[in-house]
Structure formats: structure tokens, C-alpha cells
Amino acid sequence: MRNLLMTVCYDGSNYYGFQTQPGGNTIQDCLEAAIQNLTGETVKIHGSGRTDAGVHARAQPFHFLTSSQIPVERWCLALNGRLPADIRVTSAKEVELDFHARRSAKRKTYRYTINANRFTDVFQRSYQLHHPGKLNVDAMREGLNCLLGTHDYTSFASRHSTKASHVRTIDETRIEVDMSLAVPGTRDQGVIHLYISGNGFLQHMVRIIVGTLLEVGQGKRPPEQMKQILEAKDRKAAGPTAESKGLMLWSVEYEQH
Amino acid sequence: MRNLLMTVCYDGSNYYGFQTQPGGNTIQDCLEAAIQNLTGETVKIHGSGRTDAGVHARAQPFHFLTSSQIPVERWCLALNGRLPADIRVTSAKEVELDFHARRSAKRKTYRYTINANRFTDVFQRSYQLHHPGKLNVDAMREGLNCLLGTHDYTSFASRHSTKASHVRTIDETRIEVDMSLAVPGTRDQGVIHLYISGNGFLQHMVRIIVGTLLEVGQGKRPPEQMKQILEAKDRKAAGPTAESKGLMLWSVEYEQH
Structure with a gap:
């Protein structure tokens, strides 16, 4: 075998x-x-x-x-x-025979992509959430950074999560803005890629984080509210679950492989 | 109006x-x-x-x-x-009322994309020709450059072309190789983008040029044969018509707009 x-x-x-x-x-x-x-x-x-x-x-x-x-x-x-x-x-x-793709995983990175230009990119339309409304990316970055560290992420997990513990560690976050398709002099804001790395993710976790950050970007919530949402340990405290099509499992790291 | x-x-x-x-x-x-x-x-x-x-x-x-x-x-x-x-x-x-999108056009650029990695890129699969076999890109570049200038492109036009003249000018060609998805130490050769600019293109012209250049890249034809193919003014002298999905109309330039 x-x-x-x-x-x-x-x-x-x-x-x-x-x-x-x-x-x-x-x-x-x-x-x-x-x-x-x-x-x-x-x-x-x-x-x-x-x-x-x-x-x-x-x-x-x-x-x-x-x-x-x-x-x-x-x-x-x-x-x-x-x-x-x-x-x-x-x-x-x-x-080795005792290697397990899930149990041996040390770190995972997800990417979520938001097209904040006026019009969708037809060639990337299946891989991007389209959000042409005004977004404050600096506020989103500040809000995302509030999640760094080891926390109970119950507020950012599906109510249907069956995990015994919702404590996870997010050790790196990054937001990159690609302006290559943005037309100067218009309301185009570029394509926003959010990267989140950690030791594990709960059901819908990245999508709920992004759905909440979109409200931060729109000025509906201050960035530092992300900390209070974490403390609430209540799904109702966070924003909506962002559409699945913008999410991509980017990479998974193992000790040896 | x-x-x-x-x-x-x-x-x-x-x-x-x-x-x-x-x-x-x-x-x-x-x-x-x-x-x-x-x-x-x-x-x-x-x-x-x-x-x-x-x-x-x-x-x-x-x-x-x-x-x-x-x-x-x-x-x-x-x-x-x-x-x-x-x-x-x-x-x-x-x-202006006398502006015409086709007749007023001065210059067009097409891009043709060849994925020369071992495996297709699932996210770009509709926009790339997959060619995992060995390709000599330098030879392709040399062959493509033979087409620069004003020539009768009958050899690179569909037999069904109804144009009175097949004389066109290609004023710029460029081949870029994107190695970002190529896995080091494998036979991956990257993603090859061919750009061709000129004052006008005949039916299937870019696709026949690419189909012929693929034969140059495989060593089936020497690069300088592109000149003889031009001189033949015969569709049979050139290679096959490359698949349509790799082709993209990149840009069209006008005098004023």
C-alpha cells in the first residue's frame, strides 16, 4: 500500500x-x-x-x-x-503512510478577490465579487489586522459549524490592490485581493470576514469594531457571508512536504 | 442624430x-x-x-x-x-457623424496566448491554446519578425477571403513569456503571449501565423521559411489555423479617439 x-x-x-x-x-x-x-x-x-x-x-x-x-x-x-x-x-x-492531508496541515492561505471597478471583468467574472460602490481600502486593512492572533472566531463562523473549538490563529493578512484595469479619471478602484493565512479556518470564516470588511469599507462600521465582533462570540455580531465565487484556497503548507 | x-x-x-x-x-x-x-x-x-x-x-x-x-x-x-x-x-x-469604427481605424493589435506548461490553467482554459510539447520560442520570435513590413499576406489568409487586396502592413510584433505558473524543474515552459500590430488583418490571418509559428517552434520549419511562405502567396504554403480560443482583439487605435 x-x-x-x-x-x-x-x-x-x-x-x-x-x-x-x-x-x-x-x-x-x-x-x-x-x-x-x-x-x-x-x-x-x-x-x-x-x-x-x-x-x-x-x-x-x-x-x-x-x-x-x-x-x-x-x-x-x-x-x-x-x-x-x-x-x-x-x-x-x-x-509516509501516516501522512494526512488535513491533520498534517500546518498553515493555510485563502485569497478573496473583489473587483471594485465600475464594470465586471468578463474574463475573471467567475472568480471575483463585483463591488463598484466606494470602498475605503485602508479601513478594510485596519479592520482585517484586528483579527491577527489567536482568537475564538465564533462570530465569524457559520451557525452550522460542528467544531468543538472555534479558537484559531490568523498569523498573516495582506490586501493588494491591482490598478492595471482601472481606467484613470473614473470611479474605478481596482481589483482588491485579500490574503488571510492561519492554522485553520471555520466554515464560511473567510467569507464572513470579507462580508464584514465590506461594511467597514463602506463606512457602515468603524475598523476597530472587528475586535468587538470577535469578543461577542456571536454570528449575529458580524456582517453577511460574502459570495462564494470570490474565494480561492490559495495554498496549504505542511511541515515537510 | x-x-x-x-x-x-x-x-x-x-x-x-x-x-x-x-x-x-x-x-x-x-x-x-x-x-x-x-x-x-x-x-x-x-x-x-x-x-x-x-x-x-x-x-x-x-x-x-x-x-x-x-x-x-x-x-x-x-x-x-x-x-x-x-x-x-x-x-x-x-x-463626429463621419467617424466609422472600421474605416477610421489606423492600427490594430491582436494577442494570441499559448500555454506551454504541462497542464492547462483551469482559470484561463477558455483563453489559451494548450501546447505542452517542446517549443523553441527564440525561433518563433525570429519567424514572427520575418513578417514585419508591408507584404501580400495571401499565404496567411483564409481561402474564403473576399478582399480585393491582401497587402497589409505589420509594424510591430512581440513575444512575452510569463513563467509565473511554470513549476521549476519540470517541462513547464510558461505562458507565451504573441502580440501582432498592423494596419489591418485578413480573415484567420493571426491564427494562421500562429499555427505556422507553432511548427517553427517545434522545429518542423526553419524560422526564415516564413519569408518564402509570404512569397508563395498560397494558403497551402503556410501551416494550420490555430484554435480560435487563444486569440484576443487587444486594441484598436484611431487618429483622434
């Missing part, structure tokens, strides 16, 4: 999320079907975490046990030939 | 090209329907040129005559609310 660690990149627009659902049509279903088609084995893959319906991944790691003897360097090409065009396996390696 | 010059950006994946066809489903049809819905007028728009089925445009200018008194600064938002998500009008201005 071998334990294979792979990375998959996907456009989540047409899927009900990463993890298998009763209704089917998930990234996991597609990957397991491709592996079965290739090896004849029925395997269960384990992702580094779930992504919701419509959320994308630049690099989602997953592992699975296989008795197949196909050399590790052949897997990507073989699986990609069996996957739909919006899912691509981009790396594969053999790891 | 006013003459309005607008710019439209579109993802051409789901359309039968820019110009109205008997079968419908073109960019022009969508724009004329949106204008009619907004103003009640039946107008005919004139693009700077056609784009084929599946070809995209970053900035395609078009003009039309209207008796509508809607202020020019309101048109983009009003039309975008009436257009599908893969078409966006990005600018609008009033021009």
Missing part, C-alpha cells in the same frame, strides 16, 4: 464544493471516479479541507491509499486525461 | 463571432438587442472588424447612429444591465 499526496486546482463554479455530497457533482467525486477509471480501485480521497459550493482552489492537497504500482510521475497526466476541463491535478508524490 | 463610439469587451467562447449571422447568437446581436431594449430604436452597429466564433476581445470599438438623448456617460451602465455576463461595454463617447 502506498500513500499518495497530490495537489488539485479547480474552478469550483459548477460544483457543489470539494467534499462528496448525497447529490453528487463534487470535486471529490470527480477525482475518485478518475482514480477508479485509471486503477480499477475504489478509493476514498482526503482533502486538506472542504471548500464550499462555488469556491475555487489554486492548490488543494489531498491524499489517498492505493495499491497501484503506477509510477508517481505518471499520475498527473493520467488523471488529467480522465478529469473535466475545470479540474487539474498539478502535482503528485509518495508520502 | 448622434454618432456614438463605444468599446466592448467580451468572452467569445459562447458566440458565433462578432458580426450578425443568419443563425444569430453573435456579439452584435446582443449589443443591438440591448440598445433596442434601452432606447426603443432599431439600430445597426458597426464594429472595427469581425472576430471569428470563439475569439475574444479585450477592447472592440463599435459605432452607431442614434436619436436617443440619453447622456453619453449613462450608456455603459444602462447597456451592461441589459447584456449577458460575458459581454461588457467599457466606454462610450460621442464622435
